[in-house]
Amino acid sequence: MEQRIGSSSQPLKSEPVTGAGFDPAFIPGLTSPVKEEPQDARPETDDEAETAGTAGTDAEVAEQDAPAEDDAADDSADEDDAEADDAEEADDAGEADRPVPDGPVFEAADRRARIVADHQGVRLALDDQECEFRWDEIGAVETETARFGKRFTVTVHTPDRRWYPIEVEAKARSDFKRWEEELDAVLDAYFEAE
Template identity: 65%
Template structure:
Protein backbone atom coordinates (compact mmCIF):
# COMPACT_ATOMS: atom_id res chain seq x y z
CA UNK A 1 0.00 0.00 0.00
CA UNK A 2 1.30 3.45 -0.95
CA UNK A 3 1.28 6.36 1.48
CA UNK A 4 1.84 9.99 0.66
CA UNK A 5 3.92 12.19 2.89
CA UNK A 6 2.28 15.49 3.72
CA UNK A 7 -1.23 16.73 3.28
CA UNK A 8 -3.02 16.27 -0.02
CA UNK A 9 -5.74 18.79 0.82
CA UNK A 10 -5.58 22.33 -0.50
CA UNK A 11 -5.74 25.26 1.97
CA UNK A 12 -9.22 26.64 2.47
CA UNK A 13 -10.00 30.07 1.06
CA UNK A 14 -12.70 32.61 1.68
CA UNK A 15 -13.79 35.15 4.25
CA UNK A 16 -14.53 32.44 6.82
CA UNK A 17 -10.87 31.52 6.96
CA UNK A 18 -9.16 34.77 5.98
CA UNK A 19 -10.82 37.99 7.23
CA UNK A 20 -8.89 40.04 4.67
CA UNK A 21 -10.21 37.97 1.74
CA UNK A 22 -12.35 39.92 -0.70
CA UNK A 23 -13.52 37.81 -3.67
CA UNK A 24 -12.32 39.14 -6.99
CA UNK A 25 -10.17 41.87 -5.44
CA UNK A 26 -7.10 40.02 -4.27
CA UNK A 27 -5.75 36.55 -4.73
CA UNK A 28 -4.42 34.49 -1.84
CA UNK A 29 -0.75 35.05 -1.04
CA UNK A 30 0.23 31.52 -2.12
CA UNK A 31 -1.13 32.15 -5.64
CA UNK A 32 0.70 35.48 -5.90
CA UNK A 33 3.99 33.79 -4.94
CA UNK A 34 3.43 31.06 -7.54
CA UNK A 35 2.59 33.67 -10.20
CA UNK A 36 5.75 35.62 -9.40
CA UNK A 37 7.87 32.47 -9.72
CA UNK A 38 6.22 31.58 -13.03
CA UNK A 39 6.88 35.06 -14.49
CA UNK A 40 10.57 34.99 -13.56
CA UNK A 41 12.54 33.75 -16.58
CA UNK A 42 14.95 30.90 -16.01
CA UNK A 43 18.60 31.62 -16.73
CA UNK A 44 20.79 28.99 -18.35
CA UNK A 45 23.45 27.48 -16.12
CA UNK A 46 26.80 29.23 -16.27
CA UNK A 47 25.46 32.55 -17.58
CA UNK A 48 26.53 35.67 -15.68
CA UNK A 49 23.94 37.37 -13.50
CA UNK A 50 23.47 41.02 -14.43
CA UNK A 51 20.97 43.11 -12.52
CA UNK A 52 19.50 46.25 -14.00
CA UNK A 53 19.60 48.92 -11.30
CA UNK A 54 18.90 51.95 -13.49
CA UNK A 55 15.44 53.47 -13.02
CA UNK A 56 13.08 53.29 -15.97
CA UNK A 57 12.37 56.47 -17.91
CA UNK A 58 8.78 56.82 -16.67
CA UNK A 59 9.65 55.89 -13.09
CA UNK A 60 10.52 58.82 -10.81
CA UNK A 61 12.85 58.15 -7.86
CA UNK A 62 10.97 58.24 -4.57
CA UNK A 63 11.99 61.00 -2.24
CA UNK A 64 11.51 60.49 1.47
CA UNK A 65 9.66 63.32 3.12
CA UNK A 66 11.98 65.19 5.47
CA UNK A 67 11.09 64.98 9.13
CA UNK A 68 10.25 68.38 10.61
CA UNK A 69 11.94 69.49 13.81
CA UNK A 70 8.74 69.07 15.81
CA UNK A 71 8.24 67.01 18.95
CA UNK A 72 8.28 63.21 18.87
CA UNK A 73 6.93 60.78 21.47
CA UNK A 74 8.25 57.25 21.65
CA UNK A 75 7.76 54.63 24.33
CA UNK A 76 8.45 50.91 24.12
CA UNK A 77 9.02 47.77 26.09
CA UNK A 78 9.97 44.24 25.08
CA UNK A 79 6.67 43.65 23.20
CA UNK A 80 4.96 46.95 22.51
CA UNK A 81 5.91 50.29 20.96
CA UNK A 82 4.13 53.59 20.35
CA UNK A 83 5.50 56.37 18.18
CA UNK A 84 3.76 59.72 17.69
CA UNK A 85 5.29 62.30 15.38
CA UNK A 86 4.42 64.61 12.47
CA UNK A 87 3.00 61.69 10.42
CA UNK A 88 0.59 60.41 13.09
CA UNK A 89 0.51 57.65 15.68
CA UNK A 90 1.95 54.18 15.10
CA UNK A 91 1.28 51.28 17.43
CA UNK A 92 3.09 47.94 17.40
CA UNK A 93 2.52 44.84 19.50
CA UNK A 94 4.76 41.87 18.69
CA UNK A 95 4.42 41.47 14.92
CA UNK A 96 1.18 43.47 14.54
CA UNK A 97 1.29 47.13 13.53
CA UNK A 98 -1.21 49.87 12.83
CA UNK A 99 -0.77 53.47 11.78
CA UNK A 100 -3.11 56.43 12.15
CA UNK A 101 -2.71 59.74 10.37
CA UNK A 102 -3.70 62.79 12.40
CA UNK A 103 -6.88 63.26 10.36
CA UNK A 104 -7.96 59.69 11.27
CA UNK A 105 -7.74 60.26 15.03
CA UNK A 106 -10.68 61.45 17.11
CA UNK A 107 -8.92 61.43 20.49
CA UNK A 108 -5.90 60.05 22.31
CA UNK A 109 -6.37 58.87 25.87
CA UNK A 110 -3.75 57.84 28.42
CA UNK A 111 -4.22 55.79 31.55
CA UNK A 112 -1.91 54.46 34.23
CA UNK A 113 -2.40 51.35 36.29
CA UNK A 114 -3.16 51.89 39.95
CA UNK A 115 -0.61 49.27 40.85
CA UNK A 116 2.25 48.18 38.67
CA UNK A 117 4.03 49.94 35.84
CA UNK A 118 1.58 49.70 32.92
CA UNK A 119 1.02 52.83 30.83
CA UNK A 120 -1.94 52.56 28.46
CA UNK A 121 -2.40 54.74 25.39
CA UNK A 122 -5.72 54.43 23.54
CA UNK A 123 -6.27 55.90 20.08
CA UNK A 124 -9.93 56.66 19.34
CA UNK A 125 -11.18 57.10 15.79
CA UNK A 126 -14.20 59.21 14.76
CA UNK A 127 -16.15 56.06 13.84
CA UNK A 128 -16.19 55.04 17.53
CA UNK A 129 -13.43 52.44 17.42
CA UNK A 130 -10.55 52.42 19.85
CA UNK A 131 -7.10 50.86 19.78
CA UNK A 132 -5.35 50.50 23.16
CA UNK A 133 -1.74 49.53 23.74
CA UNK A 134 -0.05 48.87 27.08
CA UNK A 135 3.61 49.67 27.65
CA UNK A 136 5.46 48.49 30.72
CA UNK A 137 7.47 51.40 32.09
CA UNK A 138 10.88 50.93 33.71
CA UNK A 139 9.52 52.83 36.73
CA UNK A 140 6.36 54.66 37.73
CA UNK A 141 8.25 57.97 37.56
CA UNK A 142 8.31 57.66 33.74
CA UNK A 143 4.51 58.13 33.58
CA UNK A 144 4.76 61.90 34.16
CA UNK A 145 7.57 62.23 31.57
CA UNK A 146 5.60 60.27 28.98
CA UNK A 147 2.44 62.30 29.60
CA UNK A 148 4.39 65.55 29.11
CA UNK A 149 6.08 64.31 25.91
CA UNK A 150 2.80 63.01 24.46
CA UNK A 151 1.00 66.28 25.29
CA UNK A 152 3.68 68.23 23.39
CA UNK A 153 3.14 66.07 20.30
CA UNK A 154 -0.65 66.29 20.54
CA UNK A 155 -0.50 70.07 20.97
CA UNK A 156 1.76 70.39 17.92
CA UNK A 157 0.01 68.07 15.46
CA UNK A 158 -3.49 67.14 16.67
CA UNK A 159 -6.15 69.62 15.58
CA UNK A 160 -9.27 69.05 17.67
CA UNK A 161 -11.39 71.10 15.25
CA UNK A 162 -11.00 68.40 12.58
CA UNK A 163 -11.92 65.59 14.96
CA UNK A 164 -15.68 66.42 14.85
CA UNK A 165 -16.07 65.19 18.42
CA UNK A 166 -18.38 66.75 20.94
CA UNK A 167 -17.57 67.37 24.57
CA UNK A 168 -19.50 64.22 25.49
CA UNK A 169 -17.64 62.03 22.96
CA UNK A 170 -14.21 60.47 23.02
CA UNK A 171 -12.63 63.90 22.54
CA UNK A 172 -13.68 64.80 26.08
CA UNK A 173 -11.46 62.02 27.49
CA UNK A 174 -8.23 63.79 26.50
CA UNK A 175 -9.60 67.11 27.73
CA UNK A 176 -10.61 65.54 31.05
CA UNK A 177 -7.11 64.04 31.41
CA UNK A 178 -5.54 67.44 30.69
CA UNK A 179 -7.84 69.21 33.18
CA UNK A 180 -7.01 66.69 35.91
CA UNK A 181 -3.29 67.57 35.76
Protein backbone atom coordinates in the same frame (compact mmCIF):
# COMPACT_ATOMS: atom_id res chain seq x y z
CA MET B 1 -42.46 -25.94 -8.07
CA GLU B 2 -39.24 -24.61 -9.40
CA GLN B 3 -36.72 -22.84 -7.21
CA ARG B 4 -33.70 -20.86 -8.27
CA ILE B 5 -30.57 -20.72 -6.27
CA GLY B 6 -29.29 -17.16 -5.87
CA SER B 7 -30.86 -13.79 -6.48
CA SER B 8 -33.36 -13.29 -9.24
CA SER B 9 -32.71 -9.55 -9.51
CA GLN B 10 -30.04 -8.16 -11.79
CA PRO B 11 -27.45 -5.75 -10.32
CA LEU B 12 -28.20 -2.12 -11.05
CA LYS B 13 -25.65 0.13 -12.69
CA SER B 14 -25.26 3.06 -10.30
CA GLU B 15 -22.88 5.81 -9.39
CA PRO B 16 -19.77 4.74 -7.50
CA VAL B 17 -20.31 4.51 -3.79
CA THR B 18 -18.32 7.09 -1.88
CA GLY B 19 -17.88 7.77 1.74
CA ALA B 20 -15.52 7.14 4.58
CA GLY B 21 -16.37 3.40 4.53
CA PHE B 22 -14.92 3.06 1.02
CA ASP B 23 -12.40 5.89 0.94
CA PRO B 24 -10.85 6.93 4.26
CA ALA B 25 -9.67 10.22 2.72
CA PHE B 26 -13.22 11.22 1.76
CA ILE B 27 -14.63 14.10 3.81
CA PRO B 28 -18.09 15.23 2.69
CA GLY B 29 -18.08 18.83 1.55
CA LEU B 30 -14.30 19.17 1.54
CA THR B 31 -13.23 16.61 -1.02
CA SER B 32 -14.84 15.58 -4.23
CA PRO B 33 -15.68 11.94 -4.81
CA VAL B 34 -13.06 9.82 -6.55
CA LYS B 35 -13.79 9.69 -10.23
CA GLU B 36 -14.34 6.27 -11.70
CA GLU B 37 -11.88 5.10 -14.34
CA PRO B 38 -13.39 5.35 -17.82
CA GLN B 39 -14.69 2.06 -19.23
CA ASP B 40 -12.59 2.39 -22.38
CA ALA B 41 -9.38 2.52 -20.31
CA ARG B 42 -7.34 -0.63 -20.68
CA PRO B 43 -3.91 -1.71 -19.52
CA GLU B 44 -1.00 -0.95 -21.86
CA THR B 45 0.45 -3.74 -23.91
CA ASP B 46 4.19 -4.22 -24.24
CA ASP B 47 4.24 -2.55 -27.69
CA GLU B 48 2.50 0.57 -26.36
CA ALA B 49 4.88 0.74 -23.40
CA GLU B 50 7.89 0.68 -25.73
CA THR B 51 6.39 3.46 -27.86
CA ALA B 52 5.80 5.55 -24.74
CA GLY B 53 9.39 4.84 -23.64
CA THR B 54 10.88 6.19 -26.88
CA ALA B 55 8.63 9.25 -26.70
CA GLY B 56 9.98 9.83 -23.19
CA THR B 57 13.56 9.85 -24.45
CA ASP B 58 12.64 12.42 -27.11
CA ALA B 59 11.12 14.60 -24.38
CA GLU B 60 14.30 14.24 -22.31
CA VAL B 61 16.40 15.45 -25.27
CA ALA B 62 14.09 18.45 -25.67
CA GLU B 63 14.41 19.23 -21.95
CA GLN B 64 18.21 19.29 -22.26
CA ASP B 65 17.91 22.04 -24.89
CA ALA B 66 15.33 24.01 -22.83
CA PRO B 67 17.58 25.10 -19.90
CA ALA B 68 19.31 27.67 -22.10
CA GLU B 69 15.97 29.41 -22.60
CA ASP B 70 15.13 29.09 -18.90
CA ASP B 71 18.47 30.69 -17.96
CA ALA B 72 17.62 33.72 -20.10
CA ALA B 73 14.22 33.96 -18.41
CA ASP B 74 15.86 33.66 -14.96
CA ASP B 75 18.34 36.43 -15.85
CA SER B 76 15.55 38.78 -16.89
CA ALA B 77 13.62 37.95 -13.69
CA ASP B 78 16.76 38.73 -11.63
CA GLU B 79 17.11 42.06 -13.45
CA ASP B 80 13.46 42.90 -12.69
CA ASP B 81 14.00 42.06 -9.01
CA ALA B 82 17.13 44.23 -8.93
CA GLU B 83 15.21 47.14 -10.50
CA ALA B 84 12.40 46.74 -7.95
CA ASP B 85 14.94 46.73 -5.10
CA ASP B 86 16.57 49.88 -6.53
CA ALA B 87 13.16 51.57 -6.74
CA GLU B 88 12.42 50.70 -3.09
CA GLU B 89 15.81 52.04 -2.02
CA ALA B 90 15.13 55.24 -3.96
CA ASP B 91 11.76 55.59 -2.20
CA ASP B 92 13.43 55.05 1.17
CA ALA B 93 16.10 57.59 0.26
CA GLY B 94 13.37 60.01 -0.84
CA GLU B 95 11.68 59.68 2.54
CA ALA B 96 15.01 60.23 4.27
CA ASP B 97 15.71 63.32 2.13
CA ARG B 98 12.41 64.96 3.07
CA PRO B 99 12.84 67.60 5.72
CA VAL B 100 11.63 66.41 9.10
CA PRO B 101 9.86 69.12 11.12
CA ASP B 102 11.58 70.10 14.34
CA GLY B 103 8.41 69.46 16.31
CA PRO B 104 8.03 67.30 19.37
CA VAL B 105 8.19 63.49 19.22
CA PHE B 106 6.81 60.98 21.71
CA GLU B 107 8.23 57.48 21.89
CA ALA B 108 7.69 54.77 24.47
CA ALA B 109 8.68 51.12 24.13
CA ASP B 110 9.22 47.94 26.08
CA ARG B 111 10.23 44.44 25.06
CA ARG B 112 6.96 43.83 23.15
CA ALA B 113 5.15 47.12 22.51
CA ARG B 114 6.10 50.43 20.94
CA ILE B 115 4.25 53.75 20.61
CA VAL B 116 5.51 56.60 18.42
CA ALA B 117 3.70 59.92 17.93
CA ASP B 118 5.24 62.58 15.70
CA HIS B 119 4.41 64.88 12.77
CA GLN B 120 3.12 61.95 10.64
CA GLY B 121 0.69 60.58 13.21
CA VAL B 122 0.59 57.79 15.77
CA ARG B 123 2.16 54.37 15.19
CA LEU B 124 1.43 51.42 17.45
CA ALA B 125 3.32 48.12 17.36
CA LEU B 126 2.90 44.95 19.39
CA ASP B 127 5.21 42.03 18.60
CA ASP B 128 5.02 41.69 14.81
CA GLN B 129 1.74 43.61 14.38
CA GLU B 130 1.76 47.30 13.48
CA CYS B 131 -0.80 49.98 12.72
CA GLU B 132 -0.41 53.61 11.77
CA PHE B 133 -2.87 56.47 12.09
CA ARG B 134 -2.48 59.81 10.33
CA TRP B 135 -3.63 62.81 12.33
CA ASP B 136 -6.75 63.20 10.17
CA GLU B 137 -7.77 59.59 11.03
CA ILE B 138 -7.68 60.15 14.79
CA GLY B 139 -10.71 61.24 16.78
CA ALA B 140 -9.05 61.23 20.22
CA VAL B 141 -6.02 59.93 22.08
CA GLU B 142 -6.49 58.74 25.64
CA THR B 143 -3.87 57.80 28.21
CA GLU B 144 -4.21 55.80 31.39
CA THR B 145 -1.77 54.75 34.06
CA ALA B 146 -2.14 51.72 36.23
CA ARG B 147 -2.88 52.38 39.88
CA PHE B 148 -0.52 49.60 40.83
CA GLY B 149 2.25 48.35 38.58
CA LYS B 150 4.07 50.04 35.75
CA ARG B 151 1.68 49.86 32.80
CA PHE B 152 1.07 52.94 30.66
CA THR B 153 -1.88 52.59 28.29
CA VAL B 154 -2.44 54.72 25.19
CA THR B 155 -5.73 54.32 23.33
CA VAL B 156 -6.26 55.78 19.86
CA HIS B 157 -9.93 56.46 19.04
CA THR B 158 -11.06 56.85 15.44
CA PRO B 159 -14.10 58.85 14.23
CA ASP B 160 -15.92 55.63 13.30
CA ARG B 161 -16.10 54.64 17.00
CA ARG B 162 -13.24 52.17 17.05
CA TRP B 163 -10.43 52.22 19.52
CA TYR B 164 -6.96 50.71 19.55
CA PRO B 165 -5.35 50.37 23.00
CA ILE B 166 -1.73 49.43 23.63
CA GLU B 167 0.12 49.00 26.91
CA VAL B 168 3.77 49.76 27.50
CA GLU B 169 5.55 48.66 30.62
CA ALA B 170 7.64 51.44 32.17
CA LYS B 171 10.97 50.81 33.89
CA ALA B 172 9.87 53.03 36.76
CA ARG B 173 6.65 54.78 37.72
CA SER B 174 8.46 58.11 37.32
CA ASP B 175 8.39 57.54 33.51
CA PHE B 176 4.61 58.08 33.53
CA LYS B 177 4.87 61.82 34.17
CA ARG B 178 7.54 62.32 31.48
CA TRP B 179 5.56 60.29 28.93
CA GLU B 180 2.36 62.24 29.66
CA GLU B 181 4.18 65.54 29.12
CA GLU B 182 5.83 64.40 25.86
CA LEU B 183 2.57 63.03 24.46
CA ASP B 184 0.69 66.22 25.41
CA ALA B 185 3.31 68.30 23.59
CA VAL B 186 2.89 66.19 20.42
CA LEU B 187 -0.91 66.37 20.61
CA ASP B 188 -0.82 70.14 21.12
CA ALA B 189 1.48 70.57 18.11
CA TYR B 190 -0.17 68.24 15.55
CA PHE B 191 -3.62 67.11 16.65
CA GLU B 192 -6.50 69.40 15.72
CA ALA B 193 -9.72 68.57 17.51
CA GLU B 194 -12.68 69.10 15.21
